[in-house]
Amino acid sequence: MQTEISNFNFYNPTEIVFGKNRIPELDRLVPKNKKVLILYGGGSVVRFxxxxxxxxxLPNRTIGxxxxxxxxxxxxxxxxAVELVKAENYEFLLAVGGGSVIDGTKFIAAGAIFDGDPIDIFGAGIGKGLPVTKSLPFGTVLTLPATGSEMNNGAVVTFVEKKAKLSFGSPFSFPKFSILEPELTYTLPTRQLANGVIDSFVHIMEQYLTYPVGxxxxxxxxxxxxxxxxxIGPKVIDEKNHDYNLRANFMWTATNALNRILAPGVPQDWASHSLGHxxxxxxxxxxARTLAIVLPSLMEIRQxxxxxxxIQYAERVWHITDATEDExxxxxxxxxxxxxxxLGAPTHFKEYDLGEEVVEPLVAQLEKHQLTAISERRDQTLEISRRIYLNAL
Amino acid sequence: MQTEISNFNFYNPTEIVFGKNRIPELDRLVPKNKKVLILYGGGSVVRFxxxxxxxxxLPNRTIGxxxxxxxxxxxxxxxxAVELVKAENYEFLLAVGGGSVIDGTKFIAAGAIFDGDPIDIFGAGIGKGLPVTKSLPFGTVLTLPATGSEMNNGAVVTFVEKKAKLSFGSPFSFPKFSILEPELTYTLPTRQLANGVIDSFVHIMEQYLTYPVGxxxxxxxxxxxxxxxxxIGPKVIDEKNHDYNLRANFMWTATNALNRILAPGVPQDWASHSLGHxxxxxxxxxxARTLAIVLPSLMEIRQxxxxxxxIQYAERVWHITDATEDExxxxxxxxxxxxxxxLGAPTHFKEYDLGEEVVEPLVAQLEKHQLTAISERRDQTLEISRRIYLNAL
Structure with a gap:
């Protein structure tokens, strides 16, 4: 077990373009004379x-x-999208959306010029887990603060038939730039705002709630x-509260929660994410709502x-000082x-009308995805994960 | 005056290579088949x-x-050095030292391929203040935590005859990488360690002690x-205390103090630096010792x-809660x-055997360097700067 700050590399070349009315700067940020594919999710970026x-x-460009x-x-x-990029020879991708669109764009950018079958970018029994050694360049316009994907090099992709969520990352998968306009969050409903707050919170906890290395x-x-x-969380989820600083602080917190500035040289857990996925x-x-179920239970089981x-979290984050350590x-x-x-997120399965019947299928999923020795010490066995699920019923 | 978080761009592509025994990785970090010039200061990097x-x-490379x-x-x-780089066609620079060597290398890297007279990189009556639009690539091996130069794109250069310290910066002046080995600080004397702590502290204060924008x-x-x-400051300056984490925390704090992660969207001051220079x-x-003279006096005059x-600084940094605002x-x-x-740094001129005779020459210097409206509101006039110097006698 690590007892000191360990060796680390820190590298994050994404340019953040933050504030009001920054979208017009796309003309400067997106290379000229390149075929650009804009990627987005549902209809909200169209509707709003x-x-x-x-x-x-982006005038005077070929855009798809x-x-x-x-x-x-x-x-x-x-x-x-990978097939479209290849067929039409798109040279630059622009993700407009939240973490899902950005994560997806990272995979498309890597997959479109991958030597071999892009499925092999993933491991865990799905593909060969080969390294990504190149990527099309891409930028992002963030509409939903939550995942930090706008300033990191990781992505999570869902395999529907195989019921799996798998991640990949590479030094080539950083966005070239990300536009962060806090005012774009003004159209978000309470539930998405709450999800963003919770997701960011747990990202921080996964890098913090381990063991101390100083x-x-x-x-x-x-x-x-x-x-x-x-x-700010309780105020952020008021969808009618369009205080600029409130949303700006939320957005910049969510980005810093997972741009790796919290992580260098310290242990990380990520078990809540594994169990939540x-x-x-x-x-x-x-x-995010799965994380709200898992984390409190995990804290109890792994205390x-x-x-x-x-104890440090209690004292320094919640300012609980006048109490015993156990308290x-x-x-x-x-x-x-x-x-x-x-924030409106239940912390027990029962509030989703789910009961003990979920536990064994979830544990079987963990086993199938080789998540049998997780957490900062790799000592969270399937049995411990089972107890965390059971404790969250 | 700004009342909200203002628009900002954040961009910092320097790769940090932090920890024990990282120098051997230079073979990977420095491009092969390039002529490399190593730059350093006095004899300490030779001696140790x-x-x-x-x-x-760096085997199998042409090195100067x-x-x-x-x-x-x-x-x-x-x-x-600029002339040497040009004459011998060096293609990559490697700074081995503290902030002075790194700052110098930034100028050399820009100056060696500058279109025109490199003096025009500087303004303030010395040169034309032209923008740097290209630079030779360079990396650093940091030996003295203090200035943050290892992870930013700014540099300060001294003009001896003109008695001036002038800065420049450009998006092309980030180190490609910086190797941070905390153990390299084990040979530093108390005075340099103390200078590093103070310099870092004041860098943070210049970005923090302004007015609140939320x-x-x-x-x-x-x-x-x-x-x-x-x-950690009082322990860091014990030159015999070779606790790894102590020095690692010092080094990483000094880097983050001026890699701009503290600055985006908030006002900055830098008057202490101007008066100290x-x-x-x-x-x-x-x-650093000039900053220890200036900052406390500036805090009094500009309270x-x-x-x-x-008040926020008192409460959140020093945990002073049970007192009136003025207290x-x-x-x-x-x-x-x-x-x-x-930390061994006097906070008054008199401890350097300097008296009132210093004030008018210092004010004249500020005037000569056009520093007549400084600080976060540009409202620190020469008269106010004079009072800050006088108050520090």
Whole structure:
């Protein structure tokens, strides 16, 4: 087990273009004389005029469109875009949407010029897990703060038939730029705003709630972002509250939650995501809402292994000081649970009318995806994951 | 005056290679088949074997050396390197040293392929202030945490005859990579360690102690780094304390203090640096030690303009809660002063045997360098700067 800050590389070349009315700068940001494919999801970017603004900002270019990238983007859909890019020789991709569209675009950009079958970009029994060594360049216009995909090099793709959510990443998969206009969040409904807050919160926790190695910068940055989400979360989910700074802070927090600035040299967990992905794959609950089910239960079941960091979390994030260590841990967990509930996300399966029948199928999924030794110490066995699911019923 | 988080671009493509025994990776990081010029300062990188380790890590390459880049690197010295690079057609530069060597290398890399006279890279009455539009690629091996130059695109150069310290920056002036080995700090004397702590501290303050615009991520990150320096500073300056994490936290804090992650969308001051640079230029006091003279005095003189942020600083960085607002401000200032003194840096001119005779020459220097309307509101006149110098006697 690591006892010091470990060696790390930090590299993040994405240019962030943040603020009001930045979409017109696409003309500068997107290379001229390139065939550009704009990728988006459902109809909201059409309905709210974002797509029109994007196209207006790109005069005198050959532009194509590929819509219909779903939440939890599927390999099947994305491969249609890969074929389109190849057939029409698109040279630059522009994702307009949230994490799903951006993740999908990362795969399309890599898959379109991959040497071999793009399925082999994925491992875990689906493909050969080959490295991505090149990618078409792409940029993003972010409409939904949540995943941090706009400033990192990772992506998650869903395989419908195989009921799997699998990730890949490469040094070639960073967006060239990402436009972050907080005002684009003004059209989001409460549920998506809440999902964004929860997803960001758990991203931070996966990089923070492990065991202490003395990474003071990493810990202070994580605690600052967690405090920010706790402070603004209840206001952010008011879809009618169009306070600019509120949404700007939300957007920039979500980006920093997963641009790796929290992670260098410290252990990471990601077990909540692993357990949550299987819930989405089998029971189609929103990604963030699965995390709200898993994390509080995981904190309870794993409180011994995460004891030191849980106490630190209680003291530094929730400012719980006048209590015993055990009380601090219990209070921190219950406050986390209450925070998710306050955001409208249930923390138990029963509130989705799901019961004990879900546990064995979920555990079987974990086993199928070789997630039998996860968490920061690789000591979260299937049995422990089973107890976490059971504890969340 | 800005009342919200303003529009910003954030871009930082430098690859950080952090930890133990990373110098051998230079073989991967430095392009092969390029003529490489290694730049360094005084003899310490020779004496402690760092230069040998660097050269060993670069087999089968044509390598040259340019030593003697001084603290506060001079234009005159750097132009000799520019001529050498041109004459010998060096294609990649490798800075081995602290902020002075890295700053110098940034200028050499830009100056060697500048269209025109490199003096025109500077403004402020010295040159024409023309933009840098290209640069030779360069990397760094950092030996002294302090300036953040290893992960930003700015540099300060000293003009001896003209008694001026002038800066430049460009999007082309980021290091391609920087190797950060905390163990390289084990040979540093107390005074240089203290200078690094103070320099980093004031870099953060220049981006934090302005007026509030509600940038929560930026403020929490700044407060986290300030707290870290307050916590570790007194231990860091013990040159015999070779605790790895202590030095790792110091190094990573110093880098983050000026890689712009604290700055996006919030006001910045930099008046302490402006006033400090003139002290170095006229009286040859170490850069960091001039900041220890200027900042506490500036906080006192400018406490009305910086009132809200001073209270926030008192509460969130020094945890002063049980006091009136005015008491909080006074306590925060006196604690800042005590922190610098504890690090061995005097906060008054008199401790350098300098008196009132310094004030008018310093003010004249500010005037000559067109620093007549500085700070976050551009409202720090020469008269206010004079009062700050007088208050620091």
């Amino acid at each position: 005029g974002t797509l029109d603004k994007v196209k207006e900002a 469109e590929f819509g219909g990238i779903e939440a939890n983007p599927t390999y099947e859909t994305l491969m249609k 990474g003071m910068v990493q810990d202070r940055f994580s605690e600052g972002l967690l405090q920010t989400l706790i402070e 299987e819930i989405t794959a089998l029971y189609h609950i929103d990604h 011994h292994e995460k004891r030191e960091k849980l 601090k841990i219990q209070l921190a967990i219950s406050k986390t649970r209450a925070f998710f509930e306050q | 074997g760092t230069l040998d380790k660097v050269k060993e890590a 050396e340019f030593g003697g880049i001084e603290a506060n690197p001079t234009y005159e010295t750097l132009m000799k 940038g929560m991520v930026q403020d929490r990150f700044s407060e986290g780094l300030l707290q870290t320096l307050i916590e 003139e002290i170095t230029a006229l009286y040859h006091i170490d850069h 009305h303009e910086k009132r809200e942020k001073l 909080k401000i006074q306590l925060a200032i006196s604690k800042t002063r005590a922190f610098f003194e504890q």
